[in-house]
Amino acid sequence: MMEGRVAIVTGAGGGIGRDIALAMAREGAKVVVNDLGASMTGEGADAGPAQQVVNEIRAFGGEAVANTDSVADPAAANRIVMTALESFGRLDAVVNNAGILRDRFFHKMSVEEFDAVIKVHLYGSYFVSRAAxxxxxxxxxxxxxxxxxxxxxxxxxxxxNYAAAKLGIMALSKSIALDMQKFGVRSNCIAPFAWSRMIGSIPTETEAEKARVDRMKQMTPAKIAPLAVALASDAGAMATGQVFAVRNNEIFLMSQPRPIRSVHRGEGWTPESVANHALPALQGSFYALDRSSDVFTWDPV
Known part of the structure; x- marks a missing residue:
């Protein structure tokens, strides 16, 4: 499905990015494997992970090159794109996968912790996309x-920090899809569920907890790759501006914000009438303070 195509996959030295890069190559793509080689929190750098994935691709006859530039710097993002053009002569797909975590409850979160995550996820997606x-x-x-x-x-x-960046990426993708549709350019999002070191601290003290974790471990990073490849290929031409989720063997199309209910007052609103009329009338349609696990309540299938 990707024969003759060139793809960039950022953060591809491990996890989801690695499996997407491998799947792209198996479908015939020439791949730029980008990874800074940093820790989960974005610290340090190591050229090894990106080169290791390149070696894996070459071992089964694929073509790939490593790149260790940071997506969080615009000049470096341009170098990632230039790596594709100089190595393979063209560029057809970009998978913005690079990311870090700096989890902290909001009232304890530092400016640096917020900024670092926004820079890699949101700015990184913008910088690489803009360069391409x-x-x-x-x-x-x-x-x-x-x-x-x-x-x-x-x-x-x-x-x-992570949530703000990831919701921003959804809006960025939709804007790219709108602005570039006349040039035949598509842009979509994937919300992946995958077992990783990031969720590896879930307790397994009881048999029920162990069974639950065993089921969650079925959600390997490789489960995300087929959708990413399909969306990057010409066979995915019908999809742009969409948001998908992948949870083990399930693929979801996610909703996008639309009006669900309204109230009208011919003479206009005052603070008192908003409090006494508008808010009570709309309250039945309010969203609960749900977490992801409250919405996806069933075990992966």
Whole structure:
């Protein structure tokens, strides 16, 4: 499905990004494997993870090159795109997967913790997408696949920085889809569920907890890759501006904000009439303070 195509996958030295890069290559894509090699919190750098994935791709006859630039710097993001153009002569797909975590309850979160996560996730997706956009426009084709999260789409504890970035990515993707549709460029989001070191601290003290974790471990990063490849390929041409989620063997199309109820007052509103009329009338349609796990309540299938 990706024969003759060139793809960039950021944060591809491990986890979801690695499996997407491998799947792209198996479908015929030439792949730029980007990874800074930093820790989960974004600290340190190591060229090894990106090169290891390149070696895996080459071992089964695929073509790939490593890149260790940071997505959080615009000049470095341009170098990621130039790596594709200089190595393979073109660029057809960008998967914005790179990310870090700095979880902290909001009232304890520092400016640095908020800024670092926004820089990698939201700015990183913008910088790499913007660097690729000019080339996509010139060739009248291209596909962006961005990683969002149900932490942003729905909510979660202790992740104000991550959630803000991930919901921002949804809006960024929709804007790219609107602005670039006339150039044949598509942009979509995936909210992935996958077992990783980030959720590896779930307790397993009882047999029920152990069974639940065993079921969750079925949600391997490889489960995300088929949708990413399909959206990046020409076969996914019908999809743009959409938000999907993948949970083990399930693929969801996620809703996007739309009006659900309204109230009208011919003479206009005062603070008192808003409090006495508008809010009580709308209250029945208010959303609960749900977390992702409150919405996705069943075990993965």
């Amino acid at each position: 956009a000019t080339h996509f426009k010139e060739q009248n084709s291209g596909s962006f696949v961005h990683m969002t999260s149900t932490s942003g789409l729905i909510g979660n504890y202790g992740q104000a």
